[in-house]
Amino acid sequence: MAESAETAEDAVVAEIEKKITKAFEVFDREGNKTVDVREIGCIIRSLGCFPNEAEVQELLDQIEVEDPSGFVHLDKFLPVMTKVLLDERFQPIPEDVLLHAFEALDENKCGYITKEDLVRHLTEGGEPFTQEEMEDMLNVAVDPETNILHYRDYLPKLVID
Template identity: 35%
Template sequence: MQSTLYRGISTRKDKPRGRQHGLTQQKRQEIKEAFELFDTDGSGTIDAKELNVAMRALGFEMSEEEITRMIAEVDKDGSGAIDFDEFCHMMTAKFGERDTKEELMKAFHIIDQDKNGKISAADIQRIGKELGENFTEKEIQDMIDEADRDRKFSLFNS
């Protein structure tokens, strides 16, 4: 597989905005939260590595070819990575009417290895390593601070 598939960056400027694909604002927000969780490098796109981890976290074991095909189906700009609107389209097609919050919770529980209801710095470091990223302590703390705006030190209230 070419490295551009893993590091493609979207330069698309004509992205559609607002409600799309018949999604409610709440569903779109839930999908956005999933996108941000798996966009580990903060590029605004999800590459093949990130998508593979996302699909595994959501309970789908997929081959490299299936991941490549999924990206190709929605990657309108040919960057080899998918932006939020492309991800939104893919998720609605892939999951249909499945409950997105339920899927997010499944992903959360897979990432939360010690099952304490929180995603720890160690969990983020582990996911980063699975994606080939080496996050600094500051980068990890910035991610935690961004996700935990209410300072409850938990991403989801169980």
């Protein structure tokens, strides 16, 4: 009986490792089982985990980065990321919490946030968006004709099923 439980657990781990490897390979431009350390956050998020930048740095501290090249080898990334997925760490924020956050930014309670207000809120404070992150979000979230984010329409793009 214990043998079949072990086999089931091994199968789960094998499936997770396959998923991680597939995501890793998308960013492995040279095909040599390494990625630029700056890509690790994107890989983690592509796997449905949403750590903040400090948490990404903590994970990088657990992974042996091949200094001074700044590359991460799949063999070093795989065990750390497998544990993250098995432990179900960095789960996405529920839709109702995201809605509440947008409503808090919507000072006039009108159902939208202006581009200017959005930029102000997301580039100041504890963990501000980088210029690149801000541009990516604005391109997807803000209506280019009105410069407005209708957050109830944008929420489905943020929620992972």
